[in-house]
Amino acid sequence: MPIITIKNLSKSFIYHKKAEGLRGSIKALFKREKLTKDAVKNISFSINKGEFVGFLGPNGAGKTTTLKMLSGILYPTHGSIIVGGHNPAKRESEFKKKISIVMGQKAQLWPSLPAIETFTLIQKMYELDENNYRNRLNELANLMDVEDILNVQVRKLSLGQRMKCELIASLLHNPKILFLDEPTIGLDIVSQKKIREFLKEYNQKFKTTIILTSHYMDDVQDLCKRLIIINDGQIGYDGSIKDIIEEYSKDKNIHVIFRNKILKRDLSKIGKVYNYEPYEAKISIPMEEANKKISLLINKFPVKDINIKDVTLEEIVEDIFKNK
Amino acid sequence: MNHIKKHLNLIIQSIKIQTMDKLEVALAFTFITLGIILQFTITIIFFKAIYLRSATIGGWDVNQVYILLGTYFIIQYISWSTYIRGFNKISRFIENGELDLYLSKPVNLKFFLSYRYIDPIFIIPQITVAIGLLFYGVSQTNADINILSYLFILACAFIIHFSLIVIISSINFFTIIRQVDHLHNTIFKLGQYPITIYKGFTRLVLSIIIPIAFIYSVPARAMVGDLSVKEILATIGITFIFYFISSLIWNLGLKRYESAHG
Numbered sequence A: 001m002p003i004i005t006i007k008n009l010s011k012s013f014i015y016h017k018k019a020e021g022l023r024g025s026i027k028a029l030f031k032r033e034k035l036t037k038d039a040v041k042n043i044s045f046s047i048n049k050g051e052f053v054g055f056l057g058p059n060g061a062g063k064t065t066t067l068k069m070l071s072g073i074l075y076p077t078h079g080s081i082i083v084g085g086h087n088p089a090k091r092e093s094e095f096k097k098k099i100s101i102v103m104g105q106k107a108q109l110w111p112s113l114p115a116i117e118t119f120t121l122i123q124k125m126y127e128l129d130e131n132n133y134r135n136r137l138n139e140l141a142n143l144m145d146v147e148d149i150l151n152v153q154v155r156k157l158s159l160g161q162r163m164k165c166e167l168i169a170s171l172l173h174n175p176k177i178l179f180l181d182e183p184t185i186g187l188d189i190v191s192q193k194k195i196r197e198f199l200k201e202y203n204q205k206f207k208t209t210i211i212l213t214s215h216y217m218d219d220v221q222d223l224c225k226r227l228i229i230i231n232d233g234q235i236g237y238d239g240s241i242k243d244i245i246e247e248y249s250k251d252k253n254i255h256v257i258f259r260n261k262i263l264k265r266d267l268s269k270i271g272k273v274y275n276y277e278p279y280e281a282k283i284s285i286p287m288e289e290a291n292k293k294i295s296l297l298i299n300k301f302p303v304k305d306i307n308i309k310d311v312t313l314e315e316i317v318e319d320i321f322k323n324k
Numbered sequence B: 001m002n003h004i005k006k007h008l009n010l011i012i013q014s015i016k017i018q019t020m021d022k023l024e025v026a027l028a029f030t031f032i033t034l035g036i037i038l039q040f041t042i043t044i045i046f047f048k049a050i051y052l053r054s055a056t057i058g059g060w061d062v063n064q065v066y067i068l069l070g071t072y073f074i075i076q077y078i079s080w081s082t083y084i085r086g087f088n089k090i091s092r093f094i095e096n097g098e099l100d101l102y103l104s105k106p107v108n109l110k111f112f113l114s115y116r117y118i119d120p121i122f123i124i125p126q127i128t129v130a131i132g133l134l135f136y137g138v139s140q141t142n143a144d145i146n147i148l149s150y151l152f153i154l155a156c157a158f159i160i161h162f163s164l165i166v167i168i169s170s171i172n173f174f175t176i177i178r179q180v181d182h183l184h185n186t187i188f189k190l191g192q193y194p195i196t197i198y199k200g201f202t203r204l205v206l207s208i209i210i211p212i213a214f215i216y217s218v219p220a221r222a223m224v225g226d227l228s229v230k231e232i233l234a235t236i237g238i239t240f241i242f243y244f245i246s247s248l249i250w251n252l253g254l255k256r257y258e259s260a261h262g
Helices: A021-030 A063-070 A093-098 A115-125 A130-144 A159-171 A189-206 A217-223 A241-248 A287-300 A313-323 B002-023 B026-051 B062-081 B083-087 B090-096 B099-103 B109-116 B123-140 B147-174 B181-192 B200-209 B217-223 B229-256
Strands: A002-017 A033-048 A052-056 A078-083 A099-103 A177-181 A209-213 A226-231 A234-240 A251-258 A272-277 A280-286 A303-310
Touching: A002 A063, A002 A209, A033 A063, A033 A078, A033 A209, A033 A226, A033 A234, A052 A063, A052 A217, A063 A078, A063 A177, A063 A209, A093 A099, A099 A159, A099 B099, A115 A130, A115 A159, A115 B002, A130 A159, A130 A189, A159 A189, A189 A209, A189 A217, A209 A217, A217 A313, A226 A241, A226 A313, A234 A241, A234 A313, A241 A313, A251 A287, A280 A287, A287 A303, B002 B109, B026 B062, B026 B123, B062 B083, B062 B123, B062 B147, B062 B181, B062 B217, B083 B109, B083 B147, B090 B099, B090 B147, B099 B109, B109 B229, B147 B181, B147 B217, B147 B229, B217 B229
Parallel strands: A052 A209, A052 A226, A099 A177, A177 A209
Antiparallel strands: A002 A033, A002 A078, A226 A234, A251 A280, A251 A303, A272 A280
8 A cells, every 4th residue: 555646746837037147137127038847747656655765866857846745845736646645735734743854955953052952842843742752762862873962062063963863853753754855965974874774774663654865876775675766857767776777787887998099889899888988998798798798808909907897776877867 | 722732832942942042142132132222212312302392293192102112112022032033034944945844844834933933032121121111101191091902902913913024924935035024124113103193195004004003003092092992893803804814825825835946
């Protein structure tokens, strides 16, 4: 039974175009060109309870707009959304108690006060019973390993510690659905890893449905079984990460450096040349021909160095972004 | 009932948070208090100077004007320490998308913004001086004082004032001009003078379209027992109409909210 269902969802923004310079600004006072940007174009998908879904796309692809429609922040232009049995656009309190949204670039913690003060405000906001609130806070603080910093002014915390506290603030009311928009943005590798470990453990322990957008492929690969790729407002892929890797792993990617200049047309006999310079090339070879073609490459060409690797998720996603 | 309890809990927590936050800048308290005293002194000197030349202005004697000024400052200071502080942040919240976070919370945004940024520290010297001025006027006047009527009309005045602030703040949802917050600062200043000094079209505008008269002059007249039943009913009517209009515009604005893209 899906906990999130969206059908034929679209969102358009109206904006005005202004000519360059002061003249353009004065002209725009009287006449402005009205333009429409279709941020999300007729997308449909459903997500089951407890799923951890990676939502990927380049900047401006429509992923954040979709998350905002799912969380009731934006009204859709067309289509229907059901999240936890509610229409988010109605912005009902009961709906809002079932969800939570964390935006890596927006803070809800009061910077000049310790995080615990904001947590108390959230307790009142969600009408959490004192005992439940305390237990939940202790549990989350323990999972995040932040018991010692709850009473420290937020502005004195590191970015990683702040994000941990932001996550606690978003999870205190035990939401059924969690929307994470770039939760690890700007964090160092160690902090990113800690946040990922927490999210993994949290998802397994509480069976919360989580939708994650991130530019860091490690986040998605570590945490999500399912991937939805959105590009230019449309869905480019919706399926398991395993399937997409298998699909694209039909090829081996070879990065080769030559001692002398080589012509591209000669290299094309080996495989698909997707990146070429006279002394260097990247070639894609079907898996079943890999051994034969690599031997041929080494024997026939003045190879200085060769690097053979399987295709990464990052490359797959990049390819889908480009080919859309 | 549950809603009221929830908002009361949130108000108490907001006051605690803001008190702790403001205590971080204790020195500012001294300067703000000095500023308030200076503002009062200048206003009083200004009116004293005017009343040296005339016993009444627009039918109001100096003591009635003190009651009017007391009312004006009570409304100004309470609103500036509570809801105006929150609503003035809307343009910034729209600009940087911070409103997203508020919209995802299970609270009535309009009420939550009214007390989220409450200033429990600076309001103390402000309200003390304003009430002091009001009671100075009351003690000096020969008129029959009607405190109950005053409190009732003052409550209506606050609702009209709040509604106007909501309407002005809602403009932020419909236009990219982000300076609308300064509008009310200018408009409400007109209220520190008796409404009777304005004539013709200006008076009509300040009575019906932007009912400044019902916010300041009418409560002051209620205090000195100078209000007819018809005027009380008109005040109640204006209160309902403006609250209704403000809710309509606010909800329409929230529906149009497009968030900061990214």
